[in-house]
Amino acid sequence: MKIEPISVSELNRYIKDRVAEDEYLKSVFVRGEISNFKHHYTGHMYFTLKDENSLIKCIMFKSSTATLNFVPKDGMKVNVLGNVAVFERDGVYQIYCKAMQEDGVGDLYTKFKELKNKLEAEGLFNEEHKKKIPMMPKIIGVLTSNTGAVIRDIINVSTRRNPNCYIRLLPVPVQGTGAGEKIADAIKLMNEKKLADVLIVARGGGSLEDLWPFNEEVVARAIYDSEIPIISAVGHETDFTIADFVADLRAPTPSAAAELAVTDISDLEDRIYLYKNRLKLLLRKKVEIMRLRYEKCMASKVFTEPDYKIKEYYLTIDKLLKNMNILINSKMKDFKIKMVQATTRLDTISPLKTLARGYGILEKDDIIIKSVKQLKKDDNVKFRLVDGEVKAKII
Amino acid sequence: MKEKGFEEMLDELEEIVQTLEKEDLNLDESITKFEQGMKIAKDCNKKIEEAEKKITILLNENEDLKEENFSVDG
Numbered sequence: 001m002k003i004e005p006i007s008v009s010e011l012n013r014y015i016k017d018r019v020a021e022d023e024y025l026k027s028v029f030v031r032g033e034i035s036n037f038k039h040h041y042t043g044h045m046y047f048t049l050k051d052e053n054s055l056i057k058c059i060m061f062k063s064s065t066a067t068l069n070f071v072p073k074d075g076m077k078v079n080v081l082g083n084v085a086v087f088e089r090d091g092v093y094q095i096y097c098k099a100m101q102e103d104g105v106g107d108l109y110t111k112f113k114e115l116k117n118k119l120e121a122e123g124l125f126n127e128e129h130k131k132k133i134p135m136m137p138k139i140i141g142v143l144t145s146n147t148g149a150v151i152r153d154i155i156n157v158s159t160r161r162n163p164n165c166y167i168r169l170l171p172v173p174v175q176g177t178g179a180g181e182k183i184a185d186a187i188k189l190m191n192e193k194k195l196a197d198v199l200i201v202a203r204g205g206g207s208l209e210d211l212w213p214f215n216e217e218v219v220a221r222a223i224y225d226s227e228i229p230i231i232s233a234v235g236h237e238t239d240f241t242i243a244d245f246v247a248d249l250r251a252p253t254p255s256a257a258a259e260l261a262v263t264d265i266s267d268l269e270d271r272i273y274l275y276k277n278r279l280k281l282l283l284r285k286k287v288e289i290m291r292l293r294y295e296k297c298m299a300s301k302v303f304t305e306p307d308y309k310i311k312e313y314y315l316t317i318d319k320l321l322k323n324m325n326i327l328i329n330s331k332m333k334d335f336k337i338k339m340v341q342a343t344t345r346l347d348t349i350s351p352l353k354t355l356a357r358g359y360g361i362l363e364k365d366d367i368i369i370k371s372v373k374q375l376k377k378d379d380n381v382k383f384r385l386v387d388g389e390v391k392a393k394i395i
Numbered sequence: 396m397k398e399k400g401f402e403e404m405l406d407e408l409e410e411i412v413q414t415l416e417k418e419d420l421n422l423d424e425s426i427t428k429f430e431q432g433m434k435i436a437k438d439c440n441k442k443i444e445e446a447e448k449k450i451t452i453l454l455n456e457n458e459d460l461k462e463e464n465f466s467v468d469g
Contacts (some may be wrong), residue, residue, distance in 0.1 A: 136401035136442070146452060152467040155450055164446035169465055170453045193460065195453070265443060275408050276436045282415040283429040290422050 009088065016086035019093060025084040030056075030095060031103050034076045045072065049080060049095065057094035058082070064098050070207055077103035108208055112215050116242055119217070124224045130248040131229040133260060134197055136268075139166045140261050141196025141228070143186050146171035150202050150233075150254045157258035162265045168196055173213075174203035180216030187222040187230070198261050199226065201243060202233040202254040214241035223247055233257035355386035401442055408435045 019025055032049035039045050043062030048055045058080060072078065082097040119125065140158065144150045151169055158165050172186045173179040183201065190196055201223070203214070213219065214234045223230050223246040232247035233254045244250040251257035301308045347353065351361055361384040362369045369375060379394045411432040415425060452465035 134400070134402070135405075138446070146465070155467055159448065159450075162446070164443070164448045166446065166449040166451075168449075168451050168453060168462070170455075189455075189460075268443065269440070271405075272408070272436050272439050275412055276433065278412050279415065279429055279432045279436075282412070283425060286415075286420070286422060286425045 012088040012091045016088055019086050030080045034072055035074050037072055037074050058097050059094055060097040067099055070102050079103045119220055125245045133229050133249055135263050137197035139168050139196045141190050141199040142169045143172045144202045145174050150204050153255045154258045157255045158262045161262045165262055175210050179213035180219050184218040184222035187226050191227050199228050199230045200257045200261055202257055205236040211235045211241050214243040219243055220246045231257045231260055360385045404435050404439050
C-alpha cells in the first residue's frame with residue numbers, strides 16, 4: 001500500500017501536541033545568557049537564551065514583562081521560568097517566559113547583605129562618626145566619570161547656586177571590575193593632598209551589577225577613613241549602596257548632592273543683608289532713646305533758665321517781704337487801733353479829765369481812797385489836783 | 396592659616412544682633428557691638444566675592460597630578 005505523505009502543518013501539529021502533553025515541559029526553570037534581545041513595539045520581548053553550546057528561542061508577552069525588576073540586555077545572565085511549546089507556523093519550539101530574574105543577582109544580593117551587616121556591626125555606619133558638611137567649602141571634589149550626565153548636572157546645579165564655586169573633578173570608573181579600587185584610591189588621594197573641602201562620590205542609575213563597585217568593602221573603608229566629608233549620590237533615588245550607608249551624607253541624586261554641597265549664594269547674601277539692616281535699626285533705636293533722654297534733660301529748667309533757681313529765690317524773698325509788709329502793716333494797724341481804743345478809753349476814764357473839772361484824787365499810801373472807812377484820824381494822805389499834788393492829814 | 400570659618404562668622408554675626416536686641420547695653424557698648432557686626436558682615440561678603448569660579452579636572456599622569464580646566468562639553 002502506498003504511503004501517503006502528510007502535510008508540514010500536520011507534522012508540526014503532531015509535534016506540538018507531543019510537546020504539549022509532556023509534563024516536564026509545562027513548567028521549566030532555565031538558566032542562560034540573553035542574546036539578540038528585541039523589545040517589540042507591541043511590548044512583547046523576543047530573545048534567545050544560550051549557554052556555551054546551545055541556545056533556545058524565548059518569548060515574553062507584554063503582560064509578563066510587568067513583573068520584571070530589571071531591564072534585560074544582551075549578555076545578561078538570567079533565570080527564566082516558563083513552559084516549552086511549539087510555534088507551528090515556524091516549526092520552532094520556544095520557551096514562553098512567565099518570569100525572569102537576573103542570574104547571579106541572587107548571590108550578588110546576598111553578598112551585598114552580608115557585607116552590609118558586617119560593616120554595620122563594625123560601626124562604619126554610626127551616626128556619631130559622620131562629619132558635618134561645611135557650609136562654604138572652598139573646593140568641591142567630585143569623583144565620577146568625566147563623561148555623562150552626572151558631572152554635567154553637578155556642575156550646572158553648583159554654578160547656579162554659587163557662580164563662583166570651585167569644582168575639582170577627579171574622574172573615576174563607576175562600573176566594572178577594578179572600579180572599586182580606583183574609587184577608593186581617588187578618595188585617599190584627595191585626602192592625602194587635601195584637594196577638596198567636601199567630596200561628592202556619584203554615579204547614575206544602573207543595575208545592581210552596575211552599582212557594584214560602590215558596594216565594595218575597599219570603597220566603604222576609604223569613605224569611612226576620609227577626613228574630608230563625603231556626600232554619596234549613587235544610582236537612582238531608590239538605590240542604596242553600602243557607600244551611601246558609610247558616607248557622611250547620602251543624596252538621592254547627583255543634583256541633590258550638589259545642592260547639599262553648595263550653599264545658595266543669594267540666600268546667604270540676603271541673610272547677611274538682613275543682619276546688617278537689623279544692626280542699623282537697633283543702633284538707630286538705641287541712639288533715639290538716648291537722644292530723647294538727652295533732650296529731656298536739656299529741656300529741664302536747669303538748662304533753659306539757668307538762673308531760675310536764683311529767680312525762684314528772689315521770688316520767694318519777694319513773697320516773704322510782701323508777706324512781712326502785709327503782716328507788719330496789719331499789725332501796726334491793729335496796734336494803732338488798739339492804741340486809739342486804749343487812749344480813748346483812757347480818756348474816757350482818765351482822771352485828768354475829772355480833775356480838770358475840779359475833782360481831785362485822794363490817796364493814802366498810794367491807794368486811792370474811795371470810802372471814808374479807809375481813813376482814820378491822823379492819816380497822811382495825798383491829794384491830787386489837775387495841776388499838782390498836796391499832802392494833808394486827816395483830822 | 397586656620398582663619399575663621401565662614402559658618403563661625405555667620406554665627407557670631409547672629410549672636411551680636413541678638414545681644415543688641417535683648418540686652419540693654421549702654422550707648423558705647425551698643426556702638427562697639429554695632430561696629431563689630433558690620434565688620435563681620437563686610438568680611439562675609441568679601442569671602443563670597445573673593446571666591447572665583449573654577450571648574451577643573453585632575454589628571455593623574457604617572458604619579459604626578461596635573462590640574463586642567465574642564466568644561467562639560469569639552
